[in-house]
Amino acid sequence: MPLIKNGAFVEDSFQTVADDAELTSNGTIVSLARFQKDRETLLARNAPLGVRLQSSESPEVLGEDVQRLSVVVLEFPKFRDGRAFSWARMLRTRLGFKGEIRASGHFLYDQLAYMTRVGIDAFEVRENVTLDDFARALGEMTYVYQPSADGRRTIRDLRAHPRT
Amino acid sequence: MYRYDEFDARVVADRVAQFRYQVERRLAGELTEDEFKPLRLMNGLYLQLHAYMLRIAVPYGTLAPKQLRLLAHIARKYDKGYGHFTTRQNIQFNWIKLVDVPDALADLATVEMHAIQTSGNCIRNVTADHFAGAARDELEDPRILAEIVRQWSTLHPEFSFLPRKFKIAVSGSEHDRAAVKFHDVGIEIIKNDKGEIGYRIYAGGGMGRTPYIGHVVGDFVAKPDILAFLEAVMRVYNQSGRRDNLFKARIKILVNALGPEEMRKQVMREFEEIKASGALDVPAEELARIAKYFAPPAFEALSDDVPGYEAARRSNAAFRAWTKTNIAAHRAPGYAIATISLKPIGGVPGDATHEQLDALADLLDEFGMGELRVSHEQNLVLPHVRKKDLPAIFAKLEALGLATPNAGLVTDIIACPGLDYCDLANARSIPIAQEISKRFADLDRQHDIGELKIKISGCINACGHHHAGHIGVLGVDKKGVEYYQLQLGGSGAEDASIGEVLGPAFDKHEIVDAVEGVVGVYLERREKNERFLDTVRRVGIEPFKERAYQGWAFHI
Amino acid sequence: MAQTDQILTANRLRDGEVVYWSRGRWVAALDAAEVFGDDPAAKAALKAADASVQDRTVVNPYLFDVRVEDGVRHPVKEREIIRAAGPTVRSDLGKQSSEAFDVSL
Numbered sequence: 064m065p066l067i068k069n070g071a072f073v074e075d076s077f078q079t080v081a082d083d084a085e086l087t088s089n090g091t092i093v094s095l096a097r098f099q100k101d102r103e104t105l106l107a108r109n110a111p112l113g114v115r116l117q118s119s120e121s122p123e124v125l126g127e128d129v130q131r132l133s134v135v136v137l138e139f140p141k142f143r144d145g146r147a148f149s150w151a152r153m154l155r156t157r158l159g160f161k162g163e164i165r166a167s168g169h170f171l172y173d174q175l176a177y178m179t180r181v182g183i184d185a186f187e188v189r190e191n192v193t194l195d196d197f198a199r200a201l202g203e204m205t206y207v208y209q210p211s212a213d214g215r216r217t218i219r220d221l222r223a224h225p226r227t
Numbered sequence: 228m229y230r231y232d233e234f235d236a237r238v239v240a241d242r243v244a245q246f247r248y249q250v251e252r253r254l255a256g257e258l259t260e261d262e263f264k265p266l267r268l269m270n271g272l273y274l275q276l277h278a279y280m281l282r283i284a285v286p287y288g289t290l291a292p293k294q295l296r297l298l299a300h301i302a303r304k305y306d307k308g309y310g311h312f313t314t315r316q317n318i319q320f321n322w323i324k325l326v327d328v329p330d331a332l333a334d335l336a337t338v339e340m341h342a343i344q345t346s347g348n349c350i351r352n353v354t355a356d357h358f359a360g361a362a363r364d365e366l367e368d369p370r371i372l373a374e375i376v377r378q379w380s381t382l383h384p385e386f387s388f389l390p391r392k393f394k395i396a397v398s399g400s401e402h403d404r405a406a407v408k409f410h411d412v413g414i415e416i417i418k419n420d421k422g423e424i425g426y427r428i429y430a431g432g433g434m435g436r437t438p439y440i441g442h443v444v445g446d447f448v449a450k451p452d453i454l455a456f457l458e459a460v461m462r463v464y465n466q467s468g469r470r471d472n473l474f475k476a477r478i479k480i481l482v483n484a485l486g487p488e489e490m491r492k493q494v495m496r497e498f499e500e501i502k503a504s505g506a507l508d509v510p511a512e513e514l515a516r517i518a519k520y521f522a523p524p525a526f527e528a529l530s531d532d533v534p535g536y537e538a539a540r541r542s543n544a545a546f547r548a549w550t551k552t553n554i555a556a557h558r559a560p561g562y563a564i565a566t567i568s569l570k571p572i573g574g575v576p577g578d579a580t581h582e583q584l585d586a587l588a589d590l591l592d593e594f595g596m597g598e599l600r601v602s603h604e605q606n607l608v609l610p611h612v613r614k615k616d617l618p619a620i621f622a623k624l625e626a627l628g629l630a631t632p633n634a635g636l637v638t639d640i641i642a643c644p645g646l647d648y649c650d651l652a653n654a655r656s657i658p659i660a661q662e663i664s665k666r667f668a669d670l671d672r673q674h675d676i677g678e679l680k681i682k683i684s685g686c687i688n689a690c691g692h693h694h695a696g697h698i699g700v701l702g703v704d705k706k707g708v709e710y711y712q713l714q715l716g717g718s719g720a721e722d723a724s725i726g727e728v729l730g731p732a733f734d735k736h737e738i739v740d741a742v743e744g745v746v747g748v749y750l751e752r753r754e755k756n757e758r759f760l761d762t763v764r765r766v767g768i769e770p771f772k773e774r775a776y777q778g779w780a781f782h783i
Numbered sequence: 784m785a786q787t788d789q790i791l792t793a794n795r796l797r798d799g800e801v802v803y804w805s806r807g808r809w810v811a812a813l814d815a816a817e818v819f820g821d822d823p824a825a826k827a828a829l830k831a832a833d834a835s836v837q838d839r840t841v842v843n844p845y846l847f848d849v850r851v852e853d854g855v856r857h858p859v860k861e862r863e864i865i866r867a868a869g870p871t872v873r874s875d876l877g878k879q880s881s882e883a884f885d886v887s888l
């Protein structure tokens with residue numbers, strides 16, 4: 064699946080490993096269930112580690128461990144399931160996660176701007192999505208009313224400080 | 228009223244372009260209907276029985292003359308010459324074409340209007356007391372907060388794909404004319420012991436399949452904290468609201484599953500965090516800046532004793548009748564609040580023609596009134612009218628068919644569009660409203676009955692707010708045939724209550740008789756100055772049930 | 784119990800107009816709709832209608848029950864009666880009025 068990060072297609076340096084499969088020596092993404100079960104082993108490895116969360120799984124359970132993860136994958140089982148927007152936000156603010164938050168599953172072009180705002184920075188996109196599409200999606204709304212995880216200046220801020 | 232600056236205008240313009248592109252992609256096959264549906268819903272576009280329907284936002288029910296004129300234009304250019312005012316203070320057009328919607332939205336944008344988030348699983352139009360800024364019992368104009376909430380909730384990146392729709396209402400008075408306790412979040416503006424003004428927050432109210440009255444989750448939220456608090460509520464809901472069952476996805480289900488105490492706890496935890504970050508503080512300057520937009524017009528120093536008004540009441544019986552019900556006391560001496568009933572006897576509740584919309588704009592201009600209001604009871608309101616102008620205004624309204632003297636009376640019925648228009652409906656509601664209206668047309672009889680709020684919904688989604696009706700009627704489908712369930716004793720005011728169902732459903736011929744029957748019981752049993760609602764509450768539903776099902780021996 | 788016949792309906796994508804299937808094309812009037820006397824024929828038409836969804840002519844095609852009496856099609860459900868004619872409270876609007884069906888879309 065093509066991966067877009069920071070406005071460009073990038074190689075996926077991670078491999079998602081099933082719960083009962085052998086771990087590889089490269090970057091590995093495991094389910095939350097496996098992470099909780101094999102936590103010690105996984106964290107002891109000298110390889111980048113990622114956890115994949117289903118939409119019903121809050122990142123809260125990861126706690127301090129997020130600082131030791133390189134990537135958290137948020138699943139979108141249906142584009143209507145908007146829980147991941149809050150999970151991404153939680154990862155960035157409450158948990159202070161600075162690694163990659165990757166969206167996987169079914170989401171729409173029309174959600175990309177919101178997803179970016181709440182802190183998602185990598186996107187497993189469908190085959191036909193181009194970088195132009197992506198850039199266009201992000202640029203559709205010139206201004207935003209609310210503060211979010213992206214730190215983008217809000218309309219209220221622009222009103223108060225127009226020349227900064 | 229609020230006026231857009233360049234930022235607000237740009238948001239709406241960008242949104243029009245965005246939707247235009249979405250329509251293009253849909254027509255080109257790049258979006259399936261399943262993908263397109265939530266996107267068009269978030270721009271207020273439904274596919275109904277006969278055609279598409281566009282629901283245009285009227286923030287807290289306030290409309291300026293230029294907006295009324297543009298709505299008339301929309302009706303003529305893109306629709307069939309009329310619009311329908313809804314129970315959430317919005318306006319709907321029933322015959323719009325998908326291919327025309329981007330252009331219609333572009334036209335709306337020229338007068339600071341849009342259809343953003345009037346549907347979809349997002350935060351909807353924020354409604355407020357339709358007497359805002361005018362009522363005597365008002366503590367503070369609720370539209371100030373409503374505007375702040377509107378901006379914060381518009382295209383919120385985190386809360387645009389909620390489990391279900393989310394409705395917020397604000398009341399600034401002792402008497403709740405916004406039905407806040409029946410909203411997902413209801414906000415009451417209150418004063419604490421120190422005399423400070425703040426907000427009491429209810430959560431988990433709602434109509435629908437399982438009606439609930441909201442629980443207090445914030446006893447007194449200080450003004451600067453309000454957005455942080457609301458964001459906290461939304462976050463708890465977005466994270467934990469059910470997504471497995473459409474009928475259990477509203478916040479009312481969550482609040483009742485967790486219990487109010489646990490809900491408060493979770494909200495407080497989020498709230499403390501957000502507040503500590505300062506990101507959503509509403510500084511005093513911002514509150515003051517927004518408040519300025521809602522400063523009342525400069526009221527003339529008038530006496531409340533207006534001889535011309537009193538003389539007209541004496542000499543003109545029709546005017547006198549109208550003032551009995553359609554005039555409410557205004558905080559400024561010499562002024563009044565006038566309700567324009569959109570419930571002509573036998574007419575379609577809440578509808579207005581393009582001619583009426585244009586004429587109302589002219590009326591506002593002629594009498595120096597800057598705005599009118601849409602009430603959630605599907606009527607219009609002139610909030611600031613000089614009493615001395617009332618006779619002339621009444622004459623104009625009469626000529627327009629807008630002077631029905633029935634505000635709050637039995638013929639002032641709220642009805643959803645129902646099966647005549649709506650894809651979700653089980654039964655028609657408008658013809659029932661029309662029949663009841665005609666049955667009770669006699670004005671003396673209406674006055675004798677007094678205040679009686681009848682609300683009719685064509686399906687369980689309860690857009691007619693039947694759970695909050697003194698008399699509530701719910702249309703149901705029994706093997707493809709329309710039946711109607713009757714309930715009594717609901718109220719959307721500060722004494723909020725959910726109506727109690729009387730028994731088995733009536734068919735479309737029986738229901739009007741049943742309504743007349745229960746009104747009869749009220750008239751027989753009422754004491755002193757009891758309204759219908761009071762009598763129901765005092766005596767219980769048994770006597771009403773008996774009468775409604777009289778002659779049903781062979782059924783039961 | 785007598786089996787009811789079925790008719791296939793949808794809404795046109797571009798303007799939301801109610802349309803009925805009639806031998807491979809969509810028509811505006813219930814009177815002109817093809818009536819399916821047996822389930823396999825109805826299901827086959829529903830499947831064929833998928834092409835109209837794919838080419839963005841219509842949305843959400845579905846079958847509904849009718850009884851045909853003296854050549855007149857009577858939908859069993861109130862909903863389809865109303866959908867075929869227009870709002871019962873506005874006889875001047877919808878298919879029941881004299882408005883012409885706009886083929887241009």
